[in-house]
Amino acid sequence: MGITSAEEYIERIGRLKPNIYMGGEVVGRDHPALKPGLDLIVDTYERVGDKDLKGLITATSHLTGEEIHRLNHIHQSSDDLLKKQECTRLLCQKAGGCVQRCMGIDALNALTVVSKDTDDNYGTEYYPRLLEFIKYFQKNDLVGCCAQSDVKGDRSKRPFEQSDPDLYLRVIERNNKGIIVRGCKAHNSNAPYSDEIIVVPTRLMTEEDVDWSVAFSIPADTKGIKQVVRVAAPRERKYLETPQRFGLADSYTIFDDVLVPWERVFLCGETFFASFAAMLFATFHRHSYTGCKPAITDIILGATALVAEYNGVAEASHVKDKLSELIATGELVYSAGIAASVKSTVAASGTHIPNIIYTNVGRYHAGVSLYHEIETLADVAGGLPATLPMEDEFFVPELKELMDKYIMRKDGVSAEDQHRLFRGISDMICSSYGGVALVGGLHGGGSPIMEKIAIRNQYDIDYRKNLVKYLCGIKK
Amino acid sequence: MGITSAEEYIERIGRLKPNIYMGGEVVGRDHPALKPGLDLIVDTYERVGDKDLKGLITATSHLTGEEIHRLNHIHQSSDDLLKKQECTRLLCQKAGGCVQRCMGIDALNALTVVSKDTDDNYGTEYYPRLLEFIKYFQKNDLVGCCAQSDVKGDRSKRPFEQSDPDLYLRVIERNNKGIIVRGCKAHNSNAPYSDEIIVVPTRLMTEEDVDWSVAFSIPADTKGIKQVVRVAAPRERKYLETPQRFGLADSYTIFDDVLVPWERVFLCGETFFASFAAMLFATFHRHSYTGCKPAITDIILGATALVAEYNGVAEASHVKDKLSELIATGELVYSAGIAASVKSTVAASGTHIPNIIYTNVGRYHAGVSLYHEIETLADVAGGLPATLPMEDEFFVPELKELMDKYIMRKDGVSAEDQHRLFRGISDMICSSYGGVALVGGLHGGGSPIMEKIAIRNQYDIDYRKNLVKYLCGIKK
């Protein structure tokens, strides 16, 4: 136990009651449109045996002592954080993009810290409940998503100020079985592929926001949950199949008065710790980004370098400079993740929290660089990714020869390989999937403005002001 | 004559012999997938009566004295250039993007200059032929495209150095009827909707590149022409139709040994003037960009401002700063176009050429700013454009109420309008069409690196070096 097979996962997910809405219908997890995203999670199971990931993709549970998936582990050391970062980078490289399975465990890591601290302060009993849940989660090798972002209504107003109080998910009733919650979590990535939906608050909560200060986990097909789903996937291929076939799905997860039993409630009404949970999930998740975003840069860099070679411009100075800039972007982000891991702090729960400043500057740099990275690839690739004819034309007899003739660039590379590269790049930068990935890469884990706020709020600016006072001879 | 109706255009285009290859088939111009792009050209005809465009969308032909479409006019003054720029901006605003009809006339303007100069230097007779052609073109209110970019093979080699000499379009035979050409022009935007394909060289030609130094125009369905086409269009709507329904198409235009009669040949073998033609089409076309790109910025700006309002963050300082930056981007580009118009030069043919420096710095600024502009919109819009559920979910009875509830942001704006805006933005930034537009906006009329080269090659850098020598007291 602790590690299960992809088959078990597929079978288990398939048993969930249909509550996915797509295109006007309710569908099961076996709907073809969901397959590219399902395959991505399947890949995280199948990679357990991959020798490149040996020592990285598994960990030893501090609760059960069993070997578990790294993406189901509660970090017990700096080394755990370093390994999660490296594992994430490698998995994303091999999958050709985001692997989606970090959200759940990032949420659980945050909740270990918060529930323990809450218990220590208020004498509540959230932490033991959570540990039981995590044992169950690890033993069964489950997949979780993190439902954080509420739909939020008017962004200039706090939860309790909204004209509709449900625009942030809230507790509408507490009874002896549990709590009943109502609301809608947007951008809930991976929810259709998750066993469990883990809910955490989305923002700073003030004293008036008691009912909105709630965290819990429930099975993804619990009564009252409606997942309104949008999928994104690379374009289907007729002739030129590739490993870059994984997709993803986001869920507008509606909680239409859902009962959450008490043993699954990990926070309820503690506004201060709700705020902390929001911030802390963001921290763990932004640390995940210091692993996955460098992998995205690796792919952009590889594509840029390869297309430069095929185009015959690999030695152009401006191209080489752009490669250096891409490397610098990816490795600065990765460096920040390493520094955050090495300079982690230990919570009362024993969980290691990555350094918040390094984590945020890393995620911030990733977020503000991504569009420019894609621009770089587009720049070096030229116009062809946008104007490349459809696949068929390269294969129908009356055109094949002409198409193969005119796609040729670098001698010694076959027409098909040149075709494959440009089609691959076209799918990266001229597709719905590519556009979704860009927006996700910008906003996931918090938009750049949120990281800016986190950075300045957590930083010791006064230390620097006092330093300048000292240097200027200003007594204080 | 001079101005025809949209119906005449549709009827005329429909008569062209099918030579469009899409999805493995040869199709006619009436194929449904081609309609969004066709409608865009139709719009340029229908806008002739638009009162907002009065005095702008038509011009008086200097050849026939008739009223013609502005986008079929040879510029006779700075004022013509200013009007073309303004007309382009307004047309693009109303169409929600590029209007595609500039390429043909940009090519014809360039060819007036080049053919006249060639005749003056070499005693050839290209210019009278061209004038006859332009009269025909204007009288019949035709649509042209400009086939410039060759597929180019290895970019580090010149045409005559390629392992396959056909990787740049070339003359393979001259006979008493005309010339026979072979090659393939890529990124040939609007070609499926054009009456005429106007061919110009794509780069600097050296003495060895005689056979590649050719310019001409032929009907789009001439024997031997095969258009391999990729279309791009906004996603189709089931419920929420909008005016932003126009698409575009690019054509890999294969010249499979095509006979061009002499009266349609406007340059053939004059390498110096072929280079000049390449540069000059780029100049006219980059000047067009100083009209259309500000319109794109207008749309991005409007969307950013509106979504900020809907999200309740219109007064956030960082949002307001971003609006200012968008305005600055668009208006700097437009300014450069105005300056280029005002400081135009007159060629021997009487054609006004926009100032090459101002034109290029404007187009350059547009090109290097576009990804960042879209990033700004994505930043302010938040994650919803990427995760917005499908249209159906907002209309099926079991979800409509919930979806309308949870899409709400700003009070006083209907759920449908909020939905409309986010779907519109999603189509702009998370779609194939959006990705294609980005690449087009980056590379169209020449990639930023090409403008950089044009800028420094045309600029009087020595004047500045001498200025600094003077200021430093360096004689010589």
Added chain:
Amino acid sequence: MGITSAEEYIERIGRLKPNIYMGGEVVGRDHPALKPGLDLIVDTYERVGDKDLKGLITATSHLTGEEIHRLNHIHQSSDDLLKKQECTRLLCQKAGGCVQRCMGIDALNALTVVSKDTDDNYGTEYYPRLLEFIKYFQKNDLVGCCAQSDVKGDRSKRPFEQSDPDLYLRVIERNNKGIIVRGCKAHNSNAPYSDEIIVVPTRLMTEEDVDWSVAFSIPADTKGIKQVVRVAAPRERKYLETPQRFGLADSYTIFDDVLVPWERVFLCGETFFASFAAMLFATFHRHSYTGCKPAITDIILGATALVAEYNGVAEASHVKDKLSELIATGELVYSAGIAASVKSTVAASGTHIPNIIYTNVGRYHAGVSLYHEIETLADVAGGLPATLPMEDEFFVPELKELMDKYIMRKDGVSAEDQHRLFRGISDMICSSYGGVALVGGLHGGGSPIMEKIAIRNQYDIDYRKNLVKYLCGIKK
């Protein structure tokens, strides 16, 4: 009359009563430390005969019909604005930097518009007074400065809210002779070299700010005026004299209860028009920047190109790209000025006001680019500007030969010329004068944030929002 000689100017300025405070002393305008800045103004007189400036540096007064200095002219047409812009660029190129004489006339242009509009609205008599003053100013070929920026105290408070009401210059008494004003104008460039100090308000005035809403002009040595002056000039040379010898001076101009006679008062208490005057001076002055800043870029560009040549890296691709970027920066700014001139509007007074959007986007682009331009020069020049030994070492016998040996870079350029260039660049980028020029180039005429505010406040953002509503199918 209308044009006077440099000698007359020097003699006239020399007659002013000493009220300059520098280094703890009160000094006359003939103090040696003031000479580099005085020479700069002298240059603007001497350039009248320069053939390169023929037709640009003079204009015909619309009041007297006499030929006057362009920098003393009230703009009567777009062509006047274009000529002022061009004249400014050329003067600054030749002077090696800012020529300082624009502020006064920018203020007078603004005041013609505002005083006329005020009279038209309130029946006051400011405009005729102002015209009399301008006639006097033009006839005597005077120099003016514009005292706009108040010291401003706490920037988060308006004038009337400051704990000390004098932190914005204000009227403390009105009597039958005139008004008595108190306050201090900071950053008053060129004041020590000016015949007249022209005072305009510095910001938006509200109804409570009546006493701070004042504009006037007075002789620079009027009783009660104390100029606390800081000079900046290139380092003095012992051996290698150069034309780049001009300096500048800024004045903390204290109005220690100064009587301004009524005939010199051009606005007094009209808060709305005071706000307008502040904005309008900024507009005229920012338009001046579209002339001078391209000249600064010309110098940076020339120095970068020349040092690249001397260093042997002129053909390096990254260097050439940087030249293109410098050109783009300078010419975008210049383009914006051309567009602003061409699209000017005419005030009731007949004065042509440059288009406010184009003016501001031009000045904004200049402001946010300058540090990067200097960085580019520093980048290409290498470390030598910072570490270049003192002049003497190149001339004392025991070292001369060695120094000349080791300064050598490009063959064929003399050691002295290489020395001259690096010393010139060192003075540009590693000196007090250079630092002052950078801050001036950033903030002069208003900091980037002020231009951002002006841009978005003046722009028709609603037009763009409505455009997007239309495109999305949102009725309003």
Added chain:
Amino acid sequence: MGITSAEEYIERIGRLKPNIYMGGEVVGRDHPALKPGLDLIVDTYERVGDKDLKGLITATSHLTGEEIHRLNHIHQSSDDLLKKQECTRLLCQKAGGCVQRCMGIDALNALTVVSKDTDDNYGTEYYPRLLEFIKYFQKNDLVGCCAQSDVKGDRSKRPFEQSDPDLYLRVIERNNKGIIVRGCKAHNSNAPYSDEIIVVPTRLMTEEDVDWSVAFSIPADTKGIKQVVRVAAPRERKYLETPQRFGLADSYTIFDDVLVPWERVFLCGETFFASFAAMLFATFHRHSYTGCKPAITDIILGATALVAEYNGVAEASHVKDKLSELIATGELVYSAGIAASVKSTVAASGTHIPNIIYTNVGRYHAGVSLYHEIETLADVAGGLPATLPMEDEFFVPELKELMDKYIMRKDGVSAEDQHRLFRGISDMICSSYGGVALVGGLHGGGSPIMEKIAIRNQYDIDYRKNLVKYLCGIKK
């Protein structure tokens, strides 16, 4: 021994034979102009007792087992590298800028690696000699500089191609005593304050560059050495003394046929290892930058935050965003240094080499950010740093009261403190010293273009290309 007092250092340096050329004279190390820079080195001695630096500023020599200055240590572990980075940051914070004492030890660290590897490959005896030297260096707590940058002549030519072979320092004779060298090392920071001048090659050496492939150390007053020096220091204060009083000096160090005894020669003729030494010194020194540059950012950040507070704009959103961006810049650089330390590699000599990629991306980011950081400070400070009157005016009786009145901004902060801050900032951004620091911060340890080259040459780009081939289905 191992740690000596500042007095001993001063006394020892004072004994050096005068060979400093400044202003046409030969001067001793006691020349007043040299004092600000001397005081900076003195500070590194005096800080040994500083409790904030306890455990950081000293280390245990791996050669002698004695306690030595951290800046004289050969790094034996990742922890040593982390401590050097942190120590450097703290020292620079307290000194208000660069502390100059890193260059010598960075060179010695590089030479341990290179000389050992050379010995291992060629059977030479450089490493034992070097160890003897380092023991002597550590025991006597000496100060070294690193003479790396040759004057380099024409940058497009290699050493042996220069028209004057001395433009790179070279061996002109080998005899039984040692080698005789000739040449000139530019930008030799800290040389006037150093006991020892440590010479390393400056670039890649090819087979033809044998005579230029040399490394050694000699006392700074060795016969034949002429130091042509330029000092930079904050402006002197008459009234408002501050701790920010340290300066620096760069030396054009001429080797006018200098004999270096064999026991001080650490490399001579091994071109491959000379190249390695050049690269390796750069690596160690760029790692130092990941400590000092964040300190510079700390100071810029503190000054920006403090001046925002004094100006009353601390709560302006654009100001707060700028603080976040400054933090991100400094901490990304610092993160990269941490990552480089943690991921160090061990050389055959036992020396820990910081990871070359992280080191270079950190230094690169620092270099390309610095001008913008200073721009940010200038932006928030406003124009006053450029126009602030001289100190005297704030103290002479007739002006003091007025000056104190008009410098006031934030209530509750004394006029003197406001004055102090703006004078401090003026000295940072509007002074020769500030300009020199900018150029130094850009080019020190290698210009951005050099780091770009290092980054791409050392990075496994093929791994990323193969990754993309895999993802696109391209075999091979």
